[in-house]
Amino acid sequence: xxxxxxxxxxxxxxxxxxxxxxxxxxxxxxxxxxxxxxxxxxxxxxxxxxxxxxxxxxxxxxxxxxxxxxxxxxxxxxxxxxxxxxxxxxxxxxxxxxxxxxxxxxxxxxxxx
Amino acid sequence: xxxxxxxxxxxxxxxxxxxxxxxxxxxxxxxxxxxxxxxxxxxxxxxxxxxxxxxxxxxxxxxxxxxxxxxxxxxxxxxxxxxxxxxxxxxxxxxxxxxxxxxxxxxxxxxxx
Numbered sequence: 001x002x003x004x005x006x007x008x009x010x011x012x013x014x015x016x017x018x019x020x021x022x023x024x025x026x027x028x029x030x031x032x033x034x035x036x037x038x039x040x041x042x043x044x045x046x047x048x049x050x051x052x053x054x055x056x057x058x059x060x061x062x063x064x065x066x067x068x069x070x071x072x073x074x075x076x077x078x079x080x081x082x083x084x085x086x087x088x089x090x091x092x093x094x095x096x097x098x099x100x101x102x103x104x105x106x107x108x109x110x111x112x113x
Numbered sequence: 114x115x116x117x118x119x120x121x122x123x124x125x126x127x128x129x130x131x132x133x134x135x136x137x138x139x140x141x142x143x144x145x146x147x148x149x150x151x152x153x154x155x156x157x158x159x160x161x162x163x164x165x166x167x168x169x170x171x172x173x174x175x176x177x178x179x180x181x182x183x184x185x186x187x188x189x190x191x192x193x194x195x196x197x198x199x200x201x202x203x204x205x206x207x208x209x210x211x212x213x214x215x216x217x218x219x220x221x222x223x224x225x226x
Contacts, residue, residue: 004156033213040218041200041218041219042115042216042218043157043202043216043219044216045213045214045215048213056213058213090156090157092156097212098208098212100145100147100162100206101147101159101162102159102214103159104149104156104157104158105156106154106155106156107154107155107156
C-alpha cells in the first residue's frame with residue numbers, strides 16, 4: 001500500500017496552461033505539505049495544511065493554489081504555467097503539524113515548454 | 114538565504130568502509146535535525162533524526178552526530194553497502210506547530226564494490 005501517492009508522476013505542458021497535481025495519503029495524518037525541488041535540487045516548502053486549514057504559505061506566486069477537500073487529500077493547482085515552474089513537486093504528510101517526521105510521495109516532474 | 118548547507122555534492126566510498134556526510138546550519142533556532150535518503154524517481158524517505166538536546170543518535174549502521182556550538186551535524190554509515198548509494202538530504206526544523214522542514218541541497222553517495 002502506498003502511503004503518500006501523487007498523480008500524475010510526469011506532466012509535460014505548454015506555457016500559459018493550467019494544470020493540477022493530486023496528492024493522497026492513507027496514513028491518517030492530520031497535516032500535508034507541498035514542496036518544490038528546483039533544478040538546483042533545492043527542496044523548499046510551499047504550503048502546508050492541517051485538517052484542511054492552511055497553516056504555512058511561503059512566498060509562492062498566487063498562480064499556485066492548494067486545495068484540501070479533506071485531510072487525506074491536498075491538491076495543487078497552477079494557473080498560467082511559466083517556464084520557471086518546471087520542477088519536481090513533492091507532497092508529504094505528518095501525523096500532526098508539530099510532528100518531526102514527514103512522509104513523502106514519489107514526486108511529480110512538471111516540465112513546462 | 115540557505116540556512117542548511119551540504120557543501121559536498123557527492124561522495125564515493127568503498128563497500129565496507131565508513132561514509133561520512135556533513136551538514137552545516139546557520140539558524141540557531143533549529144532544534145531538531147533529520148536525514149532523508151532519496152533514490153532516483155522516488156520521494157525522500159526518513160532515515161534518522163536527532164534532537165538538539167542530544168549529541169548522538171544511533172540506529173543500526175547509521176549514526177548522527179550533532180555539534181551545536183559549531184552548528185554542524187554529520188551522518189556516519191558503517192559499514193557502507195552498495196544499497197546505500199543514494200542522495201542524502203539533511204533537514205532542520207524549529208519546535209512548535211506549523212513547523213516546516215528546511216532542507217540542504219543533498220549529497221550523492223556512491224558506494225563502490
